[in-house]
Amino acid sequence: MSVSLSNMSFLPLLQQDYTRLQPVHMRDLFAADAQRVARYSLSAANLLLDYSKNRIDDGALENLFGLAEASGLGAARDAMFTGEAINNTEGRAVLHTALRYNGSDAVMAEGADVMPGIREQRRRVADCAHAVRSGKLRGASGKAISDVINIGIGGSDLGPAMLSQALAPYARTGPTLHFVSNVDPVLISDILTDLNPATTLIIVASKTFTTQETLANASLARQWLISGLGLAADDTAWRQHMLAVTARPDAAKALGYPEDQIFCFWDWVGGRYSLWSAVGLPIAMAIGPEGFDELLAGAEEMDDHFRSAPLRENMPVIMAVLGIWYRQFFNAQSHAVLPYSQRLARLPAYLQQLDMESNGKSIKKDGTASGWATGPVIWGEPGTNGQHAFYQLIHQGQDLIPCDFLVPTAHEAPAHAEQHQILMANAVAQAEALMCGKSAQQLRVELAKSSLPAEELDLLVAHKTMLGNRPSNFLLMPELSPKVLGSIVALYEHKVFCQGVIWGLNSFDQWGVELGKQLASQILSEMLDPNARAAEHDPSTNALLARLRQS
Numbered sequence: 001m002s003v004s005l006s007n008m009s010f011l012p013l014l015q016q017d018y019t020r021l022q023p024v025h026m027r028d029l030f031a032a033d034a035q036r037v038a039r040y041s042l043s044a045a046n047l048l049l050d051y052s053k054n055r056i057d058d059g060a061l062e063n064l065f066g067l068a069e070a071s072g073l074g075a076a077r078d079a080m081f082t083g084e085a086i087n088n089t090e091g092r093a094v095l096h097t098a099l100r101y102n103g104s105d106a107v108m109a110e111g112a113d114v115m116p117g118i119r120e121q122r123r124r125v126a127d128c129a130h131a132v133r134s135g136k137l138r139g140a141s142g143k144a145i146s147d148v149i150n151i152g153i154g155g156s157d158l159g160p161a162m163l164s165q166a167l168a169p170y171a172r173t174g175p176t177l178h179f180v181s182n183v184d185p186v187l188i189s190d191i192l193t194d195l196n197p198a199t200t201l202i203i204v205a206s207k208t209f210t211t212q213e214t215l216a217n218a219s220l221a222r223q224w225l226i227s228g229l230g231l232a233a234d235d236t237a238w239r240q241h242m243l244a245v246t247a248r249p250d251a252a253k254a255l256g257y258p259e260d261q262i263f264c265f266w267d268w269v270g271g272r273y274s275l276w277s278a279v280g281l282p283i284a285m286a287i288g289p290e291g292f293d294e295l296l297a298g299a300e301e302m303d304d305h306f307r308s309a310p311l312r313e314n315m316p317v318i319m320a321v322l323g324i325w326y327r328q329f330f331n332a333q334s335h336a337v338l339p340y341s342q343r344l345a346r347l348p349a350y351l352q353q354l355d356m357e358s359n360g361k362s363i364k365k366d367g368t369a370s371g372w373a374t375g376p377v378i379w380g381e382p383g384t385n386g387q388h389a390f391y392q393l394i395h396q397g398q399d400l401i402p403c404d405f406l407v408p409t410a411h412e413a414p415a416h417a418e419q420h421q422i423l424m425a426n427a428v429a430q431a432e433a434l435m436c437g438k439s440a441q442q443l444r445v446e447l448a449k450s451s452l453p454a455e456e457l458d459l460l461v462a463h464k465t466m467l468g469n470r471p472s473n474f475l476l477m478p479e480l481s482p483k484v485l486g487s488i489v490a491l492y493e494h495k496v497f498c499q500g501v502i503w504g505l506n507s508f509d510q511w512g513v514e515l516g517k518q519l520a521s522q523i524l525s526e527m528l529d530p531n532a533r534a535a536e537h538d539p540s541t542n543a544l545l546a547r548l549r550q551s
């Protein structure tokens with residue numbers, strides 16, 4: 001679905017809203033409406049979103065929802081859930097929602113019900129996770145598994161890696177997880193150094209099973225197993241320590257993985273949407289299959305909300321249109337994700353791929369240039385670390401940076417309740433400071449008693465004045481449980497989807513990363529074999545290659 005003319009017709013209306021609201025301070029919007037918080041808050045699927053600290057009013061919101069409607073968002077949403085081939089450049093359905101669907105209806109893609117295959121893989125994942133956790137699955141030397149290494153990159157790494165940190169308290173009885181993504185050999189070497197091959201299981205996760213980094217790391221790991229287990233070169237006992245997760249089982253088989261060691265997913269699962277599939281196997285091993293089911297259930301709750309709630313009461317839609325409001329009209333080029341939980345430290349990285357690989361595009365689905373500013377740069381760090389690093393720029397820099405505060409209210413260590421309160425207080429304080437700021441007048445009152453000479457006082461007031469009016473969403477969650485995490489990830493998936501629809505993009509391909517992959521293969525062959533026919537490179541690339549060959 002591309003941006004239609006009716007969609008474009010909202011531009012002038014929203015431009016008028018922007019002109020009206022641009023000079024307005026949020027403090028005044030709150031002062032004028034005692035119900036603002038109640039009216040601009042919403043609960044859904046285990047989460048509470050307070051979006052009152054945004055530079056919007058009913059008029060602007062109405063036009064933003066009108067924009068979403070005119071973009072055909074309702075129909076696009078149905079098309080996704082019902083398995084239409086909405087990924088038009090690859091001719092694929094987009095059915096990650098089916099991976100967490102627990103109902104009994106058929107879900108069709110290309111004329112076939114995908115649910116039996118999904119249930120079969122879910123069962124296999126659960127069986128394997130049980131076998132590892134119970135010690136039933138044993139390595140070549142008869143020992144139980146203590147450590148699991150997931151080798152994968154992008155969508156085959158970030159989801160499980162982020163969740164393994166987020167759900168650590170639920171994983172105390174499972175194997176220890178390790179994640180290898182980067183092709184830099186120091187990463188895998190550092191991990192392997194501390195592990196015993198006899199008690200280590202390696203999962204090679206790759207949708208395509210062609211990814212250079214993953215195959216290189218997998219090959220290195222296999223060698224480590226062979227030598228560590230003392231196997232002869234032709235002994236295939238390493239297989240007892242290696243599983244494959246892929247949408248190309250034929251490619252895994254060709255590399256020696258037996259069928260019963262290969263877990264499958266499908267072309268209609270985008271890599272960055274795949275953690276709900278067998279790609280989640282390490283999570284199921286760590287928190288148990290029951291915990292993994294909870295994760296799926298939390299996502300399914302958000303799916304149900306997204307599918308059934310009217311646009312104006314729909315959490316992903318609200319977050320999506322607010323993002324578009326800032327990106328298009330306030331020229332906000334980035335969006336900060338600020339989790340007030342150390343356990344969510346990898347969430348910004350996870351959302352970077354989800355959002356930027358999905359909507360970092362300039363061409364619409366129909367092949368024409370987008371008339372809109374599209375996906376922002378996503379970045380962030382957990383509070384309070386970020387406060388002492390980059391918040392200065394968010395508070396007083398020249399760019400408007402909308403923020404999402406993600407705040408779990410329950411704390412897992414009752415003995416440290418007070419310290420948790422410090423964390424919570426900081427989250428609330430930062431959102432308040434961003435919105436309210438501090439006026440020169442307030443500062444002059446505060447500094448009135450100081451004996452500073454007038455010139456110094458003026459200087460200080462100028463530097464300390466904070467204009468505020470900086471927008472944020474506040475997302476409260478009761479706890480960091482598998483269910484809540486499932487809801488959060490699904491919330492952002494749907495937000496990104498909605499934005500893609502409104503911008504007219506195909507959010508499910510990623511052609512922009514292909515050229516770099518092709519060039520890396522070509523350059524590698526030239527580096528390995530100086531006699532290889534060199535491709536036509538630019539002078540800078542040629543010079544760099546020459547230097548690297550010498551080093």
Ligand SMILES: O=P(O)(O)OC[C@H]1O[C@](O)(CO)[C@@H](O)[C@@H]1O
Nearest residue numbers: 153154155156206207208211271
């Ligand atoms: O799972 P694969 O096929 O190894 O791909 C890994 C990642 O590479 C990409 O294709 C491009 O970076 C991502 O979309 C994907 O998640």
